[in-house]
Amino acid sequence: MYGTIFWIIIAILLFDFLIENYLDYLNIKRMGSKIPRELEGIYDKDEYSKQQAYQRENHRLGIYSGTLSFLITLAMFVFFGFAFVDSIAWSITSHAILAALLFFGIIMLASNILGIPFSVYDTFVIEEKFGFNKTTPKIFISDQLKGLLLGAVIGGGLLALIIFIYQKTQNLFWIYAWIAVSLFSIFMAMFYSNLIVPLFNKQTLLEEGELRNAIRNFAEKVGFRLDNIFVINGSKRSTKANAYFTGFGAKKRIVLYDTLIDEMNTDEIVAVLAHEIGHYKKKHVLQGLLISLLQMGILLYIFSLLIDSSALSRALGVETPNFHIGMVAFGILYAPVSFILGIFMNMLSRKNEYQADTFAAQHYNPDALASALKKLSQKNLSNLTPHPLYVFFNYSHPPLFERLKHLETFGQRGAEFSADDSVSEV
Numbered sequence: 467m468y469g470t471i472f473w474i475i476i477a478i479l480l481f482d483f484l485i486e487n488y489l490d491y492l493n494i495k496r497m498g499s500k501i502p503r504e505l506e507g508i509y510d511k512d513e514y515s516k517q518q519a520y521q522r523e524n525h526r527l528g529i530y531s532g533t534l535s536f537l538i539t540l541a542m543f544v545f546f547g548f549a550f551v552d553s554i555a556w557s558i559t560s561h562a563i564l565a566a567l568l569f570f571g572i573i574m575l576a577s578n579i580l581g582i583p584f585s586v587y588d589t590f591v592i593e594e595k596f597g598f599n600k601t602t603p604k605i606f607i608s609d610q611l612k613g614l615l616l617g618a619v620i621g622g623g624l625l626a627l628i629i630f631i632y633q634k635t636q637n638l639f640w641i642y643a644w645i646a647v648s649l650f651s652i653f654m655a656m657f658y659s660n661l662i663v664p665l666f667n668k669q670t671l672l673e674e675g676e677l678r679n680a681i682r683n684f685a686e687k688v689g690f691r692l693d694n695i696f697v698i699n700g701s702k703r704s705t706k707a708n709a710y711f712t713g714f715g716a717k718k719r720i721v722l723y724d725t726l727i728d729e730m731n732t733d734e735i736v737a738v739l740a741h742e743i744g745h746y747k748k749k750h751v752l753q754g755l756l757i758s759l760l761q762m763g764i765l766l767y768i769f770s771l772l773i774d775s776s777a778l779s780r781a782l783g784v785e786t787p788n789f790h791i792g793m794v795a796f797g798i799l800y801a802p803v804s805f806i807l808g809i810f811m812n813m814l815s816r817k818n819e820y821q822a823d824t825f826a827a828q829h830y831n832p833d834a835l836a837s838a839l840k841k842l843s844q845k846n847l848s849n850l851t852p853h854p855l856y857v858f859f860n861y862s863h864p865p866l867f868e869r870l871k872h873l874e875t876f877g878q879r880g881a882e883f884s885a886d887d888s889v890s891e892v
């Protein structure tokens with residue numbers, strides 16, 4: 467039995483690696499193809515070749531890091547590396563929770579260290595070369611350390627809690643663990659902006675001025691409170707622009723990057739904001755949270771059926787089953803399920819993006835949003851012609867081309883809104 471599980475694990479790892487590389491290959495092969503009519507004029511000739519070079523360099527780095535990570539993971543299974551780390555953990559402590567924390571601590575730290583050269587190359591070579599990078603070595607190091615610390619505190623805390631629940635409740639462990647993880651997820655979704663973001667960035671309220679007035683007019687009209695809109699100093703790390711909606715209830719918040727505000731005119735910024743308010747109106751964050759809680763329940767239930775089986779741990783070369791070794795084997799066996807769930811989540815997310823675009827088009831101005839999206843793609847050197855299959859599997863947002871086509875169906879309808887609101891162009 468454990469022999470079969472071993473080979474299933476290897477097959478899953480291989481399949482995952484091959485499909486990812488195949489999709490990447492399709493995407494890169496499509497580069498340089500003719501730009502669709504809707505997208506003409508976004509890049510001039512020089513910018514377009516710059517964009518292509520940027521995509522190529524990122525693709526190359528992706529292949530190197532993906533291949534290395536695949537080979538190391540494979541070696542960990544083939545040469546029983548997890549059994550080795552497991553024996554180190556047990557040689558230090560006989561306490562199950564401490565052993566699990568040590569086990570994952572060693573693996574996470576090692577994988578972090580292996581990832582650093584790729585991260586450094588990405589930030590200080592590729593992003594630097596194409597003029598995006600603003601991260602100083604000091605910020606980079608402190609980000610890495612904070613990330614490790616957060617992972618240790620949050621990941622370690624949750625792991626300890628789940629094993630503790632398992633020890634106390636056995637059969638019904640998955641229900642109690644599900645309740646605990648759900649409460650934690652809801653707490654994090656609410657307080658993410660208050661607890662996590664400030665560790666990395668500053669968030670400030672909109673400054674008085676023309677932009678704030680334009681935003682106030684729009685926000686009042688659609689019933690969104692102005693003091694839930696924040697500006698974040700994304701320029702600390704990169705010139706790339708973005709905006710997002712987060713939290714729910716009293717803790718909801720729209721966050722605009724300072725880089726977005728620098729690059730766009732008032733009309734475009736309000737259009738982006740309208741898109742984010744669309745996510746709020748359609749309750750997308752709440753929907754995402756509920757779906758992920760449901761998925762977590764299913765995952766914990768299946769895990770609870772397998773956790774005591776010695777076949778899982780023996781497939782990894784460990785004789786007596788234990789919780790953390792079971793988690794590693796289960797993590798790989800569950801990958802095909804999460805791969806398929808991921809496809810559905812991306813489909814749902816793309817549908818939600820269209821809904822938010824529709825909201826912005828109907829309540830503000832489709833042209834302003836189209837112009838903002840084009841500008842974002844141009845400044846971020848986005849790929850204008852991704853392969854449809856790549857999009858199907860990997861994109862959480864529809865490609866620019868599809869979004870513009872969708873926005874075109876609204877015609878000029880919203881344009882009078884901005885005139886009424888006396889929104890002037892910067």
Ligand SMILES: [Zn+2]
Pocket residue numbers: 741745819822
């Ligand atoms: Zn969106």
